[in-house]
Amino acid sequence: MINEGKSNSVLVSGESGAGKTETTKMLMRYLAYLGGRVPTAGRTVEQKVLESNPVLEAFGNAKTVRNNNSSRFGKFVEIQFDKHGKISGAAIRTYLLERSRVCQISNPERNYHCFYLLCAAPAQEIEKYKLGNPESFHYLNQSNCYELVGVNDAHEYLAIRRAMDIVGISEREQDSIFKVVASILHLGNIEFDKGEDNDSSVLKDDTSNFHLQMTAELLMCDPQALEDALCKRMMVTPEEVIKRSLDPIGATVSRDGLAKTIYSRLFDWLVAKINMSIGQDPNSKSLIGVLDIYGFESFGTNSFEQFCINFTNEKLQQHFNQYVFKMEQEEYVKEEIDWSYIEFVDNQDVLDLIEKKPGGIIALLDEACMFPKSTHETFCQKLYQTFKAHKRFIKPKLSSTNFTIAHFAGEVLYQADQFLDKNKDYVVPEHQALLGASKCSFVAELFPPLPEESTKSSKFSSIASRFKLQLQQLMETLNSTEPHYIRCVKPNNLLKPGIFENVNVMQQLRSGGVLEAIKISCAGYPSRRTFDDFLKRFGVLAPEVLQRKYDERATCTKILEKKGLSGFQIGNSKVFLRAGQLAELDGWRAVVLSNKARVIQQTMRRHMAHKQYTALRKATINVQALWRRRLACKLFEDIKREEAAIKLQKNSRRYLSKRSYTKLQYAVLVLQAGLRAMAAGKEFRHRKQTKAAIIIQTQWRCHSASSYYQKLKRASLMFQCKGRGRFARREFRKLKKDSRETGESKEAKDKLEKQVEELTWQLQLEKRLRTELEETKGLEIMNLQNSLQAVQDKLEETNGMLEKEREAAQNSIEEAPHVIKETPVLVEDTEKIDILTAEVERLKALLRSEKQRALDFEKIYNEAQESNEERRKKLESTEVKVDQLQESLERMIQGFSNQVLELKMILSTSSDSSSITRPIDIYDQTDATSNELTSPTLDPNPVIISSLTPDALRQIVQDLSPSKSSGPETAGSDREGAFDDFF
Numbered sequence: 008m009i010n011e012g013k014s015n016s017v018l019v020s021g022e023s024g025a026g027k028t029e030t031t032k033m034l035m036r037y038l039a040y041l042g043g044r045v046p047t048a049g050r051t052v053e054q055k056v057l058e059s060n061p062v063l064e065a066f067g068n069a070k071t072v073r074n075n076n077s078s079r080f081g082k083f084v085e086i087q088f089d090k091h092g093k094i095s096g097a098a099i100r101t102y103l104l105e106r107s108r109v110c111q112i113s114n115p116e117r118n119y120h121c122f123y124l125l126c127a128a129p130a131q132e133i134e135k136y137k138l139g140n141p142e143s144f145h146y147l148n149q150s151n152c153y154e155l156v157g158v159n160d161a162h163e164y165l166a167i168r169r170a171m172d173i174v175g176i177s178e179r180e181q182d183s184i185f186k187v188v189a190s191i192l193h194l195g196n197i198e199f200d201k202g203e204d205n206d207s208s209v210l211k212d213d214t215s216n217f218h219l220q221m222t223a224e225l226l227m228c229d230p231q232a233l234e235d236a237l238c239k240r241m242m243v244t245p246e247e248v249i250k251r252s253l254d255p256i257g258a259t260v261s262r263d264g265l266a267k268t269i270y271s272r273l274f275d276w277l278v279a280k281i282n283m284s285i286g287q288d289p290n291s292k293s294l295i296g297v298l299d300i301y302g303f304e305s306f307g308t309n310s311f312e313q314f315c316i317n318f319t320n321e322k323l324q325q326h327f328n329q330y331v332f333k334m335e336q337e338e339y340v341k342e343e344i345d346w347s348y349i350e351f352v353d354n355q356d357v358l359d360l361i362e363k364k365p366g367g368i369i370a371l372l373d374e375a376c377m378f379p380k381s382t383h384e385t386f387c388q389k390l391y392q393t394f395k396a397h398k399r400f401i402k403p404k405l406s407s408t409n410f411t412i413a414h415f416a417g418e419v420l421y422q423a424d425q426f427l428d429k430n431k432d433y434v435v436p437e438h439q440a441l442l443g444a445s446k447c448s449f450v451a452e453l454f455p456p457l458p459e460e461s462t463k464s465s466k467f468s469s470i471a472s473r474f475k476l477q478l479q480q481l482m483e484t485l486n487s488t489e490p491h492y493i494r495c496v497k498p499n500n501l502l503k504p505g506i507f508e509n510v511n512v513m514q515q516l517r518s519g520g521v522l523e524a525i526k527i528s529c530a531g532y533p534s535r536r537t538f539d540d541f542l543k544r545f546g547v548l549a550p551e552v553l554q555r556k557y558d559e560r561a562t563c564t565k566i567l568e569k570k571g572l573s574g575f576q577i578g579n580s581k582v583f584l585r586a587g588q589l590a591e592l593d594g595w596r597a598v599v600l601s602n603k604a605r606v607i608q609q610t611m612r613r614h615m616a617h618k619q620y621t622a623l624r625k626a627t628i629n630v631q632a633l634w635r636r637r638l639a640c641k642l643f644e645d646i647k648r649e650e651a652a653i654k655l656q657k658n659s660r661r662y663l664s665k666r667s668y669t670k671l672q673y674a675v676l677v678l679q680a681g682l683r684a685m686a687a688g689k690e691f692r693h694r695k696q697t698k699a700a701i702i703i704q705t706q707w708r709c710h711s712a713s714s715y716y717q718k719l720k721r722a723s724l725m726f727q728c729k730g731r732g733r734f735a736r737r738e739f740r741k742l743k744k745d746s747r748e749t750g751e752s753k754e755a756k757d758k759l760e761k762q763v764e765e766l767t768w769q770l771q772l773e774k775r776l777r778t779e780l781e782e783t784k785g786l787e788i789m790n791l792q793n794s795l796q797a798v799q800d801k802l803e804e805t806n807g808m809l810e811k812e813r814e815a816a817q818n819s820i821e822e823a824p825h826v827i828k829e830t831p832v833l834v835e836d837t838e839k840i841d842i843l844t845a846e847v848e849r850l851k852a853l854l855r856s857e858k859q860r861a862l863d864f865e866k867i868y869n870e871a872q873e874s875n876e877e878r879r880k881k882l883e884s885t886e887v888k889v890d891q892l893q894e895s896l897e898r899m900i901q902g903f904s905n906q907v908l909e910l911k912m913i914l915s916t917s918s919d920s921s922s923i924t925r926p927i928d929i930y931d932q933t934d935a936t937s938n939e940l941t942s943p944t945l946d947p948n949p950v951i952i953s954s955l956t957p958d959a960l961r962q963i964v965q966d967l968s969p970s971k972s973s974g975p976e977t978a979g980s981d982r983e984g985a986f987d988d989f990f
């Protein structure tokens with residue numbers, strides 16, 4: 008369709024049950040897939056087209072002996088496409104629904120599926136429509152078949168409701184549809200009996216009445232009006248309108264007529280609704296039509312429907328013949344190609360028999376229908392008379408109401424008894440009035456008011472003629488399209504898979520003209536192209552041939568020969584190709600085009616790639632430049648930062664170094680100061696210690712001298728006291744003996760005192776002498792050293808002078824003439840030298856004598872020292888003796904005191920007390936004197952030891968301790984021992 012820009016059609020034909028409907032569905036699915044749009048949530052055209060199938064099947068299909076799902080109507084689905092090849096709309100045209108099936112079925116067939124589906128609906132809907140088992144309805148129970156193998160009617164019912172939803176039938180409309188279906192079932196159950204009058208009828212019983220009520224209720228019309236419409240007829244005469252009752256048979260026919268009318272109107276409404284819902288595309292340029300029409304039928308009893316169906320199949324066969332055989336071969340002849348004519352069975356005569364005007368069966372039937380007095384017998388007689396010589400028309404020998412037609416698919420015997428009735432397509436006015444006035448808008452819509460002229464002109468409208476017209480239109484549509492044929496072959500009549508009845512299959516192939524079609528396909532040239540088209544299409548296969556400027560015919564031949572094809576024919580204006588050759592050429596063309604396309608793609612890709620590469624390169628360079636700039640900036644920044652960091656580090660290091668240096672310097676200074684302080688402290692302590700040692704030594708010496716003196720004094724005193732005590736005791740004894748010799752005692756005492764004083768004076772004198780001796784000795788040593796120094800200085804001065812003299816002499820010797828002046832000068836100088844030498848000798852002797860003196864003096868000094876040592880030892884032994892004396896003196900004094908006390912006590916009682924206290928006074932005086940003596944040797948600011956605290960004293964001792972002091976050795980362990988003693 009897209010390539011050629013021409014509409015296409017697919018004609019699916021075959022026997023009933025051969026698979027036409029299934030094939031059609033597959034085709035539609037395929038086309039919906041090809042031309043469908045992106046699936047959306049909403050209902051697309053293709054979805055609606057596909058979902059329309061089950062809805063139409065439910066209302067237009069039924070089980071027949073030939074097919075469990077036989078389409079009882081013809082269908083031409085016209086799928087419209089937009090310029091992009093997408094489905095833009097669709098139209099469904101239906102042909103001649105089998106109306107009679109609504110009221111009449113034969114065993115084991117079924118009525119239309121929708122009745123059974125409704126009976127299997129959910130319980131509430133069954134209740135709503137007052138339905139029951141299919142067996143309870145007359146229109147369904149004429150056959151024993153209620154169910155289909157493998158089909159669940161309840162599920163199918165729900166599926167149909169869903170499909171109706173998708174197709175666009177609203178819930179309300181669905182309800183109305185099933186209400187009408189239910190009303191037909193109830194209508195079929197209304198039975199009539201003879202009425203009171205002869206030719207009248209009434210409802211048979213209550214059941215009939217119930218069904219009548221239900222029908223009226225479901226159709227929303229008046230029950231009485233319904234009954235009247237069923238049982239009575241109005242006859243309009245020029246004079247008056249006569250109301251005539253119908254007998255029960257007539258009422259039943261009326262009832263069935265009403266049922267068929269309602270059903271066919273309902274079916275038409277459904278088709279219209281689906282078409283409206285799918286939508287048409289008036290701007291559609293091309294379409295693909297799929298024709299699924301009932302197949303050829305030949306039953307036991309064949310009526311008007313079979314006649315129409317088979318007429319349709321004859322038409323389709325004619326189209327097939329026309330297209331495949333006639334037109335083909337005519338073309339061959341016209342194009343003057345070499346061709347031997349193939350014979351085929353042309354069914355044009357059968358078509359003439361049926362549809363020829365005037366004189367065809369349909370024309371005769373219409374004629375018969377229009378004469379009120381005509382019957383099927385008269386109609387048959389007419390047929391017999393008219394077609395007695397027609398080779399396709401056969402008059403049965405025994406029957407006068409049947410006739411046989413030799414169809415292309417076989418002979419079919421038709422029973423003509425209902426031909427006239429079935430051909431009449433008119434609605435009884437009573438029925439029209441009744442349902443047109445229905446309160447249900449849906450029902451009223453099914454029966455719109457008839458146009459005035461149609462009611463006036465004629466009541467009759469021939470179904471056969473209308474059908475013929477429809478078929479004519481269909482053929483015109485098909486002729487305007489590129490037809491494609493699908494021949495369905497039914498493998499067996501058992502409705503079972505996997506079985507092939509060869510005779511039947513062969514019969515079907517023969518009757519359908521398939522064998523001839525194959526023959527013509529093999530021998531003929533199914534593909535043809537005008538030279539122009541051919542060169543346009545296949546010129547690419549041999550471009551060099553095109554360049555050579557041959558005429559078209561020769562060019563086409565060259566191209567085909569180049570490709571090694573044979574068997575083709577070149578006509579006057581077209582190239583005729585054998586089967587498969589066009590496909591071959593197309594294949595090569597596809598290869599060439601694909602190669603060219605590849606080259607173009609390569610070039611284009613190269614161009615694009617180059618463009619992309621250039622752009623990419625440019626972009627890369629830009630990016631690189633940017634990056635480099637960025638990197639350089641970053642590097643510069645880094646360098647800057649590094650330099651800054653170095654500077655910072657340098658400064659911080661300098662700062663740190665400076666700080667540490669300052670710290671170190673300070674520490675060194677502190678250390679130096681500390682060390683110096685320590686050294687100074689040490690020096691200070693040393694001096695202090697030395698000073699303290701000196702003080703201690705001084706003190707100690709003072710203390711030693713003092714204690715020596717005290718001891719000496721006490722010893723003297725003790726000695727004196729003892730002596731005096733002894734003397735006193737002796738005196739006392741003398742006094743005792745000679746109580747009056749008191750004066751002598753006093754003298755003795757004074758004497759003793761004088762002696763003590765003398766001793767004391769002598770001791771002091773001794774001490775002074777010793778000190779003076781030491782001083783004179785020191786002065787003498789000093790004088791000796793000074794004189795020694797003076798002598799040495801003089802000696803050095805003399806040596807210096809001598810040296811100068813020598814130098815002067817040497818100089819004058821060198822300056823003076825050697826012979827003349829040598830002798831006198833030498834004499835003079837020699838004298839001087841001798842004088843000086845004598846002087847030196849004298850000084851040397853003086854020095855030696857002085858040295859001798861110093862040594863002597865030193866010897867004397869040492870001897871004096873030794874004598875002093877001896878004296879000191881003597882003094883110490885004397886001190887020990889004095890101590891012993893003092894102790895004995897103290898004991899003597901104690902004893903003497905006791906004696907004095909006793910004496911005092913005695914004297915107090917007898918004589919003068921003043922003379923007795925004298926010895927004690929003497930003692931006190933001596934003590935005071937000793938204090939005065941010692942005081943000049945003490946420190947002018949002596950440390951008052953008794954005023955120091957023990958801690959202070961300890962501190963002094965620690966300071967003076969040998970471990971901490973490096974003082975003179977004189978302040979060593981002796982000093983420590985002295986202090987320990989002190990504490």
Ligand SMILES: Nc1ncnc2c1ncn2[C@@H]1O[C@H](COP(=O)(O)OP(=O)(O)OP(=O)(O)O)[C@@H](O)[C@H]1O
Nearest residue numbers: 022023024025026027028029074076077078301302
């Ligand atoms: N391609 C197929 N594969 C398997 N089964 C098929 C196929 N085509 C048809 N059938 C079977 O045959 C039955 C009849 O097919 P279908 O209804 O398409 O026949 P038909 O030619 O349309 O008959 P009718 O003219 O009576 O409508 C289907 O119900 C199905 O069971």
